[in-house]
Amino acid sequence: MTRRTRTKTSQTPTIRDVARVAKVSVATVSRTLASPDTVRAATRERVENAIRKSGYRPNALASRLRRQKSDSIVVVVPSIHNPFFSNVIRGIENLAHLSGYKVLLGESQGNQERLDSYASMLARKEADGLILLGALLPSILKNATDDERSSIPVVTACEYFDHIKLPNVRIDNVAAAAMATEHLIRLGHTRIAKITGPMHNPLSKDRLAGFRQCMAQAKIKVDEELIVNGDFSAPSGYAAMKTLLGKPMKPTGVFCSNDEMAIGAARAIKETRLRIPRDISIVGFDDIRFSGYCDPPLTTIHQPQAAIGEMAMQLMIEMLQDEADLSGDAVRTIVLPHSLIVRTSTGRAD
Amino acid sequence: MTRRTRTKTSQTPTIRDVARVAKVSVATVSRTLASPDTVRAATRERVENAIRKSGYRPNALASRLRRQKSDSIVVVVPSIHNPFFSNVIRGIENLAHLSGYKVLLGESQGNQERLDSYASMLARKEADGLILLGALLPSILKNATDDERSSIPVVTACEYFDHIKLPNVRIDNVAAAAMATEHLIRLGHTRIAKITGPMHNPLSKDRLAGFRQCMAQAKIKVDEELIVNGDFSAPSGYAAMKTLLGKPMKPTGVFCSNDEMAIGAARAIKETRLRIPRDISIVGFDDIRFSGYCDPPLTTIHQPQAAIGEMAMQLMIEMLQDEADLSGDAVRTIVLPHSLIVRTSTGRAD
DNA sequence: AGCGCGACTGACACCGCTGTCAAACGTCCC
DNA sequence: GGGACGTTTGACAGCGGTGTCAGTCGCGCT
DSSP states (O other): OOOOHTTOOOOOOOHHHHHHHHOOOOHHHHHHHHHHGGGGGHHHHHHHHHHHHOOOOOOOOHHHOOOOOOOEEEEEOOTTOOOHHHHHHHHHHHHHHHHHOOOEEEETTTTTHHHHHHTTTTTSSSOSEEEESSOOOOHHTTOOOOHHHTTTTTESSOOOOOTTOOOEEEEEEHHHHHHHHHHHHHTTTTTTTEEOTTTTTTHHHHHHHHHHHHHHHOOOOOOOEEEEEEEHHHHHHHHHHHHHTTTOOSSSSSEEEEHHHHHHHHHHHTTTTOTTTEEEEEEOOBGGGGGGGGSSOOBBOOOOOHHHHHHHHHHHHHHHHHOOOOTTSOOOOEOOHHHHHHHEEEOOOO | OOOOHHTTSSSOHHHHHHHHHHTSSSHHHHHOOOOOOGGOOHHHHHHHHHHHHTTTHHHHHHHHHHHHHOOOOEEEEEOOTTTHHHHHHHHHHHOOOOOOOTEEEEEOOOOOOHHHHHHHHHHSSSSSSEESSSSOHHHHHHHHHHHHTTTTTTEESSSSOTTOOOOEEEHHHHHHHHHHHHHHHHHTTSSSSEEEEOSSSHHHHHHHHHHHHHHHHTTTTOGGGEEEOOOOSSHHHHHHHHHHSSSSOOOEEESSSSHHHHHHHHHHHHTTTTTTTTTTTEESBBOOGGGGGGSOOBBBBEEEEHHHHHHHHHHHHHHHHHHHGTTSSOOOEEEEEOEEEOOOOOOOOO
């Protein structure tokens, strides 16, 4: 027990030290750790004892260089702070942990350079794969042929990209938006407003499309005056609602393309002393954690956030495992089920 | 332009390839990248051209093995989903990115094994440092002498640990709690309830202590009946409030040890048709993002969440830089300023 | 001419582990 | 007893960078 001096003199033990103590070759130590069943029991035991005695911890850096794998994947998210994304991240992290992958977290902040810097970690072998949660595309992917693109281990989730095929996990936003709209229609609403997300965003387009589709099916004419753009933020929902409340013919129902805008909109409504849902019903989208604690608790579309994250990671793992036919199969898109959560922000239209 | 075949035949270029093309040694290429000013301009240019031509990207894995640095730090958080922590993470990530560090995200989920598994990344050189945001301590740190402990690059933030000195960043929870309490007292409240966090938690103790201290100073006797334990979750705040509302002498003001519990408590109050703040005032703690969007918007103690994260990372970087006197200096504790945010969940007591 | 010196460059060992290949070792069977 | 064959084990060559140390070179000075 020479621990007193150990701290100063001896380095952390390497596989060679273990080999020396166990009187075997380094290869055998490596095997004992990686595939114990190929090592004779007696030998294995000697090695394990040596490992225990020396307090050996394999150096991941060396292993990674040798294997040319980083055992990590970068997850780039526009904003860590967004409760929707943080739940997706949780799903990713969960499966990653189970599968021996590390999660490198990157916040793009809607900034192309920052995003590119995270994406470049692939080229530097700092990460084996890239999971993209936002609506921004790294330059490497933009300026690449389909062939090149399919050899880059990337998975997109939640958001997806027009004209660019990439493995993707999401819900059916059109159907989900239609479902939300139908809920309002069933409650007797006909003057239904829509607060959209940014319109360059495929998701926003889908949610608006679902709205229109459902309205058309119900033979209700959409009043274009009641379609107002937001940017997914609460303040934008607040502003949009203010606009709507200024219209001569106020809506009796509002469908917001996400919960944050719905929360903003609710505040605008309450400020004008109108009641939710007595005067105006509100439906959100996402089912973020706080939407159940709003006042009133928000009726919304539930997205299986953690499941989306897990599925994205699952896809990633599969790509990384059989990298051979990475470019072989068709690009995979996985659609997960959504559902309508009815709380008390919606009620019958009078 | 033989890109057709490149994909199949040639590997990604290494520093040796660049050296060959530029007709210099690998050392010179390395120098050109690491300290360009030690390389003659003409040579540097040759190298830079070769790099550009070959599309060389340095292999981080190799560099890390050589330097025995992973350029990464693990951040372990009890729950990614907690908006308070996610804001701290953001602060960490921000500074990390600026300083060339990668953030490895780990969610402990209050699970010792999981936490230990993340902490073990230090021993495996997968990470250079460890930032702990939760109230759980990894076994390595528990079972270590002060000496050993001081040689482990770890920083704790938000939470801290009794009896175990570790570099720490936080606010003055006692003073902050007193400030919140004083706000209620100034509004004329005397029957003030306290919903605490889990009492094994130093933070919870501090916040309760601050409450008692302020009450004592105001010469108001604390009614022990009005002190109820929660666990920092909204449901626990809801339950605690229900208990309080069942008391013969209801409180007119409630100070909750965090915003989530305050939100739960607010719901309980509203369910019994009492009004906030007319009948009962509520003060929270943390100033999470949604507390401004609650109904009513929550009066609370603001914690500089991003700044806490940045400061923690700053401390980490300093420790990593001068590892020489890592054990030299006294363990650092940094106290950041808090503030009271008055919204509309508090009002005068009648 | 010879020397000293500073600026620049190259050779090379090595970081610690893994995969390959061949040798050694049993074991079983004829 | 010896050969065939499957199982264990060891030697060794890298993975792709970086740091050290020793040149090489050009130039000013004695």
